Amino acid sequence: MRLSLFFLMVILLPVAAVSHAYYIAFHRLPLLRQEVIHILEKAGVQSPKVDLAFLDIDIAGEAPSPQVHRQVVESIRRIGPLRLKPGADRLHVNATVKSNLHDKRLRLTGWLPEEKDAAKLKAILAELRPDLTIDATDLQHAPEVRWPDDFKPPLDASNAFLSPILDHLRIPAELKVDFKDGTLRLTGMLPAGGLKEEIIAALAGDSGAAEIDPSTLVASPHVKAAPFAKKQALAAFLASFFAAPPPRSFEIKDQGRPKLTGIATRKLESEWLTLLRPVTGAAKVDSQLVLLPSLYHQPGYKPQSPLDPAMLAQLRDVLHGMTISFEAGTTSLPPLDQTKLAALTPTLLVAGPALGLIIGGHPDPLGDAARESEMAKKRAEAVLSFLIEQGVPSTDITAVAFEPVPPGSPAAPAAPRSVEIIIK
Numbered sequence: 001m002r003l004s005l006f007f008l009m010v011i012l013l014p015v016a017a018v019s020h021a022y023y024i025a026f027h028r029l030p031l032l033r034q035e036v037i038h039i040l041e042k043a044g045v046q047s048p049k050v051d052l053a054f055l056d057i058d059i060a061g062e063a064p065s066p067q068v069h070r071q072v073v074e075s076i077r078r079i080g081p082l083r084l085k086p087g088a089d090r091l092h093v094n095a096t097v098k099s100n101l102h103d104k105r106l107r108l109t110g111w112l113p114e115e116k117d118a119a120k121l122k123a124i125l126a127e128l129r130p131d132l133t134i135d136a137t138d139l140q141h142a143p144e145v146r147w148p149d150d151f152k153p154p155l156d157a158s159n160a161f162l163s164p165i166l167d168h169l170r171i172p173a174e175l176k177v178d179f180k181d182g183t184l185r186l187t188g189m190l191p192a193g194g195l196k197e198e199i200i201a202a203l204a205g206d207s208g209a210a211e212i213d214p215s216t217l218v219a220s221p222h223v224k225a226a227p228f229a230k231k232q233a234l235a236a237f238l239a240s241f242f243a244a245p246p247p248r249s250f251e252i253k254d255q256g257r258p259k260l261t262g263i264a265t266r267k268l269e270s271e272w273l274t275l276l277r278p279v280t281g282a283a284k285v286d287s288q289l290v291l292l293p294s295l296y297h298q299p300g301y302k303p304q305s306p307l308d309p310a311m312l313a314q315l316r317d318v319l320h321g322m323t324i325s326f327e328a329g330t331t332s333l334p335p336l337d338q339t340k341l342a343a344l345t346p347t348l349l350v351a352g353p354a355l356g357l358i359i360g361g362h363p364d365p366l367g368d369a370a371r372e373s374e375m376a377k378k379r380a381e382a383v384l385s386f387l388i389e390q391g392v393p394s395t396d397i398t399a400v401a402f403e404p405v406p407p408g409s410p411a412a413p414a415a416p417r418s419v420e421i422i423i424k
Contacts, residue, residue: 032057036076043072045091057082060090066111066142069093093145097121099165104131106169109138111145120155121162128157128222129169131189157221166222172254173226175217177203177238179246179262182210186217195219195231202235203242226254228279237275244268245298252280259286263298263411266291266403292411293402296358296422303423305356305396315355315423318347324383324419328364331378333386341383345390356396356424359384362413365404375417376401383419396424 033050040048040061045068048061059076063069069091077084095117097110106125112118118139125134147153151161175188184203190196196219203212228234241250241260248262258280260272269289276285292298303312322344324337333341348355361376363369380399388394402420405412413420 032079032082035079036082039072039075043068043075045072049090052082055081055083056088057084058088058090059084061092063091063093063144066093066140066144069144091144093142094148095145095151095161097139097162097165099168101132101169104133105135106132107135107138110140112139112141113143113145113147115141117141117155124155124157124162125165125169128166128220129171130218130220132169170222170224173223173229174251174253175199175228176249176251177242178249179209179242180249182246184209184212184242186212186214188217189223190217190219191223191225191229192219192221193231195229195234198231198235199238202239205239208243224254227281227283228252228258230279233275233278237272237279240275241272245295245300257284257286259288261288262290263292264289265294266405290411291403291405291409293362293405293413293420294358294360294400294422296360296424297411303356305424306354307351307423311351312423315347315351318344319421319423321414322421323414324379324421325415326379326417326419328417329375331375331382333382338386341386342390345387345392348387348392353393353395357398358422358424359387359397359399359419360402360422361400361419362402362416363404364416365406365412366416369404372404373401376419379417379419383421398424 033052036050036057036059037048040050040059044064045061046064049059051058057076059072063072072091073084073089076082093111095110095112097108097112100107100109106129108121108125112121118136118141121139122134122136125132148161152159155161157166171189173188173190175190176186178185178187186199186203190199196214196217199217200212200214203209238250241262242248244262244264246262248260250258250260252258258276264272269287269291273285273287295301303316305312307315322340324333324340326332326334348357359380361378361380363372363376365372377399380401384394384397384399387397402413407416
């Protein structure tokens with residue numbers, strides 16, 4: 001009996017083993033594999049792959065984050081019969097970086113393979129946008145992070161991996177130059193390539209500024225190319241425009257209209273607009289220049305005549321508001337104005353030969369420009385001739401035609417077709 005039982009057990013054991021193996025292979029393992037796939041899919045793993053060699057499991061796919069990767073591995077290890085051996089975990093996290101820009105603060109989030117990659121990225125962005133504060137505290141690194149399959153090193157500004165960030169950060173060019181209180185201040189963003197240096201060199205020439213401050217003018221390869229960013233043409237205009245007395249400013253944006261403010265004569269305005277044409281093309285110029293009859297009329301003009309301060313003050317008081325008016329179409333000095341000039345002569349003689357004068361005729365801005373300029377010059381010459389007849393030395397007296405000023409302008413003369421005397 002016992003022998004028969006023994007032989008029965010010998011026969012049944014292989015059958016039981018085969019049955020158990022069959023159950024495991026065709027019933028239990030598929031269920032376990034499906035359970036692992038469910039864990040991966042629920043965790044957001046892309047392209048999940050599960051291979052089972054009996055109870056040894058191999059997993060692969062792209063996890064959305066290192067934290068999710070670690071949670072998935074822990075959940076699989078808790079499935080009792082399965083064994084996840086070293087090297088069998090082929091889950092990975094693709095490197096990814098997102099950016100958020102707010103009030104000049106760029107916040108970076110995401111994952112990179114190594115800490116040095118985060119430092120490299122921050123350095124690239126700081127070079128391209130030095131005007132930003134870059135916050136990389138939420139940019140993490142982990143061993144399970146790897147570069148995407150299409151990543152081609154090195155990590156630099158030209159790498160396609162950074163395109164979504166850099167395209168978002170690419171900024172339009174702009175330039176503003178202010179000349180005030182003896183200082184030229186340059187602000188804005190310019191494309192790299194030497195434009196900033198050429199502008200500074202041009203302004204250092206004839207502007208007469210005591211200081212040039214370019215500390216807030218940034219040149220970066222990440223600034224968009226702009227139509228106005230023409231080195232020689234822009235530098236030539238700025239050198240001419242800021243050679244004139246302050247205060248004045250120039251401002252231009254990417255595709256916008258250039259804006260000019262300050263003081264000028266019609267001749268200077270025309271010169272500047274001509275110099276601007278190669279810079280701006282057909283773009284209309286927003287000219288807010290206050291037109292003056294001459295630069296001698298600029299606010300704060302200081303006479304160059306080497307006169308005693310008391311004498312200079314006396315002469316300025318006498319000449320201030322003195323207007324010699326002419327009838328339309330004539331250059332003959334009216335009798336009443338001859339009397340005015342005769343009364344002025346003794347004061348001019350006391351000043352002596354150190355006195356320099358500009359006698360300027362104001363053209364009628366509503367008449368023919370060429371004819372009115374000629375008439376203005378002849379009227380100024382008539383005043384000069386009368387003073388010479390009164391004995392005033394003509395050594396440093398010049399008769400000129402001032403430039404026309406639109407009626408109603410702050411610098412328009414008190415009367416059209418008049419002559420004004422200014423201390424040189």
